[in-house]
Amino acid sequence: MSELIKVFKYDADGIFERDDLIVLEKGEKVPDGYTLIAPPVPSVNPVFNVKTQKWSAGEDASVMDPPPLSEIEKLTQDYADLMLYVAEVEQKTEQTQQDNANLLLSLAEEGVL
Helix, strand or coil, X not given: CEEEEEEEEECCCCEEXXXXXXXXXXXXCCCCCEECCCCCCCCECCEEEXXXXXXXXXXXXXXXXXXXXXXXXXXXXXXXXXXHHHHHHHHHHHHHHHXXXXXXXXXXXXXXX
């Protein structure tokens, strides 16, 4: 009887490559280069130690710096920031105009104007 099993593949240095689904026959062992033990999440490039049957935490994801932005990406981000700012200013302007209209209406209804 065969069974579909989720396994975790690592390379010759023990570095995690991917998770896979494999079919194992009853009593068949997990092939070399694979383990049933899931790597820690989150982790970047965890390493599997065959002797201890444990994964290292790998590199600290919080330490990894994002790649620097290109000039086009910087300009695109600046443009997006400006468009967001303009939209916020327009919204505030519209709200102020609405508030003024409501105030004038209230004054007119009270006979002040």
